[in-house]
Amino acid sequence: MDRNTDELCARKSFSKRKLRTPVDVEDVRREVAIMRHLQNSVSIVSLRDAYEDDGAVHLVMKLCEDRALFDRIVVRGHYSERAAAVLTRTIVEVVHLCHQHSVIHHDFKPGNFLFANKKENSLL
Incomplete structure (x- = not known):
């Protein structure tokens, strides 16, 4: 939940154990950069935040409430x-x-x- 707006959010997490190579790490960094760059489009899920803890890198995004x-x-x-x-x-x-x-x-x-x-x- 977004603490500022009380809106529900989705989280996509990348386990750091699976980020084994510098290329893997760069791929996650690139995904964050691209999502930040494209977040002003109504047709692309907006990235709210990105953070990491000891075990994973987390992307917090606007929640899409229905199926694919x-x-x-x-x-x-x-x-x-x-x-x-x-x-x-x-x-x-x-x-x-x-x-x-x-x-x-x-x-x-x-x-x-x-x-x-x-x-x-x-x-x-």
């Missing part, structure tokens, strides 16, 4: 052409924004796109 696009596709079975076009537009806008900032995401897939909330018209 992949899960919604499985539950729904399919999307209409119009609904799919809306989602595809958001995905393309995110890719474009990343590329404008010289960021290349190597794992674009429906499981990595989250909905902000459980409403049918939720932002992706």
Whole structure:
């Protein structure tokens, strides 16, 4: 929970035991830097804070309250052409924004796109 706003947050943690090489450590640093750089976009989860303790590095982010696009596709079975076009537009806008900032995401897939909330018209 964000102590300033009482808003629920999500935490992504990287175990320091798994950060074995300098490349592993640099990857986490790069992820934090990229998230800070892109946090002004409505379609990219905003990073609230990053900190570390003895066992892990933690990223505190805005909470996406609903499931991933992949899960919604499985539950729904399919999307209409119009609904799919809306989602595809958001995905393309995110890719474009990343590329404008010289960021290349190597794992674009429906499981990595989250909905902000459980409403049918939720932002992706």
